[in-house]
Amino acid sequence: MSAKNAGSKPNKPADVIETGRLWQRPGFLIRRLNQIHISLFYESCKDFGITPVQYGVLTTLREHPNLDQTSLCAEVGVDRTTMADVLHRLEDRGLVKRKPSPTDGRIKIASITPRGLKVTEDMYEAMREAQIRFLSPLTPQDRATFVRMMLQLVEGNNQYGRTLLKHFD
Known part of the structure; x- marks a missing residue:
């Protein structure tokens, strides 16, 4: 200034x-x-060996089971190539399973496994601690304002991302 x-x-x-x-x-x-x-x-x-994007995918599949890759991309905000890699890694660890869509065999439907649910649940407090530590320099009021303003920026600029987010909670 x-x-x-x-x-x-x-x-x-x-x-x-x-x-x-x-x-x-x-x-x-x-x-x-x-x-x-x-x-x-x-x-x-x-201790979990899970990336933030992987945790986001697991969380999304927990909240919205049986999504195809394109829908997952729109929920998490990552491109198809990244999503394919993330799903492959999670599937290799037994945290996610993919099966062909009953209506279109070219599309695979992803779902979280019981093991994936357990890891997501077991990891929750550690993930929450990271969020708390990240926001700790701000006052409680400023934390809420900061998150609200970030959401406003993401919503207002969504069209410029490599993948459009489908909705905002």
Whole structure:
């Protein structure tokens, strides 16, 4: 922020973004926050050997059983290639199973296995701890505001993602 704007409230994006300064670029900060979150997730969840995306897929399959790959992509927000790899890895570990769709044999339906449900349940507290640690520098009110604002940014920019998210809870 320039010296003349230092005491005033910003009105437009140009007032808050000085692209010459790395630490004021939203994209840089989001990337750095993602790195920090992943590090905290792995630290808290290291005993499970599950990535954040894998945990997201398991959680989605727990909440919405028997989804095809395209629907899973739309629920989790990852591209088809990444989803195929994630499902393959989870299937190799016995956490997910895939079977042909009864209506279209070209489509595979994924479902979480009992073992996948157990891992997801056993991992929940560790995952929750990572989220709490990640947000701990903020006040409780700021945590809710931050999450709400992130959701607003994701919803408002959804069309620019490699995969469109289907809905927002």
